[in-house]
Amino acid sequence: xxxxxxxxxxxxxxxxxxxxxxxxxxxxxxxxxxxxxxxxxxxxxxxxxxxxxxxxxxxxxxxxxxxxxxxxxxxxxxxxxxxxxxxxxxxxxxxxxxxxxxxxxxxxxx
Amino acid sequence: xxxxxxxxxxxxxxxxxxxxxxxxxxxxxxxxxxxxxxxxxxxxxxxxxxxxxxxxxxxxxxxxxxxxxxxxxxxxxxxxxxxxxxxxxxxxxxxxxxxxxxxxxxxxxxxxxxxxxxxxx
Numbered sequence: 001x002x003x004x005x006x007x008x009x010x011x012x013x014x015x016x017x018x019x020x021x022x023x024x025x026x027x028x029x030x031x032x033x034x035x036x037x038x039x040x041x042x043x044x045x046x047x048x049x050x051x052x053x054x055x056x057x058x059x060x061x062x063x064x065x066x067x068x069x070x071x072x073x074x075x076x077x078x079x080x081x082x083x084x085x086x087x088x089x090x091x092x093x094x095x096x097x098x099x100x101x102x103x104x105x106x107x108x109x110x
Numbered sequence: 111x112x113x114x115x116x117x118x119x120x121x122x123x124x125x126x127x128x129x130x131x132x133x134x135x136x137x138x139x140x141x142x143x144x145x146x147x148x149x150x151x152x153x154x155x156x157x158x159x160x161x162x163x164x165x166x167x168x169x170x171x172x173x174x175x176x177x178x179x180x181x182x183x184x185x186x187x188x189x190x191x192x193x194x195x196x197x198x199x200x201x202x203x204x205x206x207x208x209x210x211x212x213x214x215x216x217x218x219x220x221x222x223x224x225x226x227x228x229x230x231x
Contacts, residue, residue: 002154026162035217038139040148042224044205045147045155045218047217047218047219050217051210056219087152088154088155090216097169098169098170098171099157099160101155101156101157102146102154104154104155
């Protein structure tokens with residue numbers, strides 16, 4: 001069981017907007033920075049959001065990150081079929097002294 | 111081109127050892143923390159270990175503490191993962207990744223393609 005909790009799956013039609021939640025605690029998300037990754041199994045994961053709400057160069061502004069209390073959210077607008085992938089949140093846990101990831105959310109673009 | 115290239119994976123018996131390598135190119139290796147992350151078949155991402163820019167600080171997941179050792183040689187732009195006392199549950203695709211800061215990176219912006227480790231008798 002993951003320290004960070006994500007919904008197993010989300011789905012929406014092309015062009016629509018989705019959000020993926022990541023729920024943690026006061027030892028991780030509540031006090032640390034959050035990152036988000038896109039992953040297709042067997043390929044290299046891709047950083048989408050770092051420091052909770054910053055986008056690396058090359059990541060479009062239709063992706064966004066936010067945090068409130070002990071939960072973080074990834075938002076994607078203007079969904080494209082190419083967005084179909086697994087998405088993971090991650091952060092540092094002060095109690096475990098470890099990086100923790102969520103269990104992953106599979107995005108399906110119908 | 112910024113690149114990470116893992117090597118050293120393979121098939122090993124339970125209780126055996128392997129050493130993974132991650133060779134970096136295209137960025138100033140000594141300026142960034144580095145990490146190992148693995149993905150077991152059908153499972154999600156699992157963080158394994160992280161090492162600071164100088165190698166002076168290391169952090170390990172409880173699942174590998176006392177068995178795995180992360181290290182780096184900044185003169186060779188290479189990070190290592192020495193894996194001892196391997197277990198069947200260590201079977202996974204192992205990725206190396208570059209942190210966005212020197213210590214406790216909290217985000218990893220460059221990833222390799224992974225090297226597969228299979229622990230089986």
